[in-house]
Amino acid sequence: MSVFVWAMVGIALWHFTILVPDRFYGGIVGAFLAAFGGGVLTGFLLPTPGVPLANPPGVAEALWPIPGALLALGLSYWYGVRREAAPRADGRVR
Numbered sequence: 001m002s003v004f005v006w007a008m009v010g011i012a013l014w015h016f017t018i019l020v021p022d023r024f025y026g027g028i029v030g031a032f033l034a035a036f037g038g039g040v041l042t043g044f045l046l047p048t049p050g051v052p053l054a055n056p057p058g059v060a061e062a063l064w065p066i067p068g069a070l071l072a073l074g075l076s077y078w079y080g081v082r083r084e085a086a087p088r089a090d091g092r093v094r
Helices: 002-019 027-045 059-063 065-085
Strands: none
Touching (some): 002 059, 027 065, 059 065
16 A cells, blocks of 8 residues: 555656646656656655555655655756757757
C-alpha cells in the first residue's frame, strides 16, 4: 500500500507542471516519468530502505516521496533547458 501512496504523491506533484513552461526533457511524459520515478525512489529509500509494513500507511509515507519527485522534476527541467539551448551538429541552435 505504501508503494501506491508514493506513486500517487509523485503523480499529484506532476500535475503542477502545467504551471511552468514545457521545457522538461521528454515533454510532459518525461515530467510524468520523472515525478513518478523520483517519488517511488525516495519513498523506498527514506527514512530506511525498504517497504514499510505498516498497513494502512501513515502520513510519513506520504511525505517522503515529495523531495524525490521535486528533485527529479527539477533535474528533468534543467536538462531539458540545457539540451534545448545546445547547438545542433550543424551549428544551429535548436
